[in-house]
Amino acid sequence: MEAVSQVIGEKAEFVWKQLPPEIGKPLTITVEEYQKLSDAIASGEPINCSDAADSCLPLVDAINNGNHHAVLKAVQSHHNYTYVHSMRVATLLTLFAHGIGIKGDDLLVISTGGLIHDVGKLVTPDQILDKPGKLTDEEWPIMRDHVTRSKELLGDATDISKGALIIAGQHHEKLDGSGYPLGLKGAELNELARMSVIVDIFGALTDARSYKPPFPQEKAFGILEEMGDKLDRRLLKVFRAIFEPGSDKLAKASSAMVKAHVA
Numbered sequence: 001m002e003a004v005s006q007v008i009g010e011k012a013e014f015v016w017k018q019l020p021p022e023i024g025k026p027l028t029i030t031v032e033e034y035q036k037l038s039d040a041i042a043s044g045e046p047i048n049c050s051d052a053a054d055s056c057l058p059l060v061d062a063i064n065n066g067n068h069h070a071v072l073k074a075v076q077s078h079h080n081y082t083y084v085h086s087m088r089v090a091t092l093l094t095l096f097a098h099g100i101g102i103k104g105d106d107l108l109v110i111s112t113g114g115l116i117h118d119v120g121k122l123v124t125p126d127q128i129l130d131k132p133g134k135l136t137d138e139e140w141p142i143m144r145d146h147v148t149r150s151k152e153l154l155g156d157a158t159d160i161s162k163g164a165l166i167i168a169g170q171h172h173e174k175l176d177g178s179g180y181p182l183g184l185k186g187a188e189l190n191e192l193a194r195m196s197v198i199v200d201i202f203g204a205l206t207d208a209r210s211y212k213p214p215f216p217q218e219k220a221f222g223i224l225e226e227m228g229d230k231l232d233r234r235l236l237k238v239f240r241a242i243f244e245p246g247s248d249k250l251a252k253a254s255s256a257m258v259k260a261h262v263a
């Protein structure tokens with residue numbers, strides 16, 4: 001099975017090389033970088049966040065140029081779901097930040113944070129990561145542990161930005177304190193953490209897995225809205241508005257609050 005999915009992955013990477021460079025390059029460069037991150041972790045070397053940031057430059061260009069739809073669609077053909085999810089979170093989070101007026105280096109920090117937010121999953125057993133169904137009471141703590149592992153792995157990096165650490169460490173925290181690993185709540189979670197959890201859930205809902213089809217955008221937003229006080233309702237409204245035309249004024253109101261937590 002591993003050999004089959006490897007061939008599928010290589011096929012996806014081959015197809016990406018045939019795409020227009022503005023679509024293919026963000027994918028070919030980040031998948032190579034993700035493999036390097038995986039190799040570094042396997043051999044116990046520190047993660048190089050500057051290289052990860054460099055690999056996100058074409059993605060930031062793609063978003064600045066309105067090419068995110070094609071990137072989000074093409075990435076799904078890759079067999080490594082942790083990479084696919086990470087790249088989709090990077091794209092959606094950068095799109096969210098871009099939509100509220102974040103620019104330049106700040107946008108790159110957020111994009112990098114998205115790409116590396118789940119690096120701890122690179123040490124989570126595949127049978128738990130790829131389990132086609134609900135995890136058992138014994139399996140859940142192992143899955144949840146990926147956040148602590150990400151924090152440990154990224155904590156050893158000397159070139160990690162504050163914003164990327166927040167995204168990696170707090171993308172499963174919920175405003176009502178019901179999230180993990182720390183159960184942070186309310187004012188303990190800044191705008192960047194609040195954006196990350198919205199995007200992480202939205203990304204997972206709109207993605208295809210072996211056990212579920214991709215949910216349409218509207219259904220995904222419906223589920224997020226039903227989560228009530230677990231998520232920042234204002235930011236959720238801002239994120240939703242980015243997918244709808246004529247939303248500029250509402251979105252831009254948040255940029256100063258996010259910028260304060262990035263660098």
Ligand SMILES: [Fe+2]
Binds near residue numbers: 147
């Ligand atoms: Fe995660």
Ligand SMILES: [Fe+2]
Binds near residue numbers: 085117118171
């Ligand atoms: Fe995630």
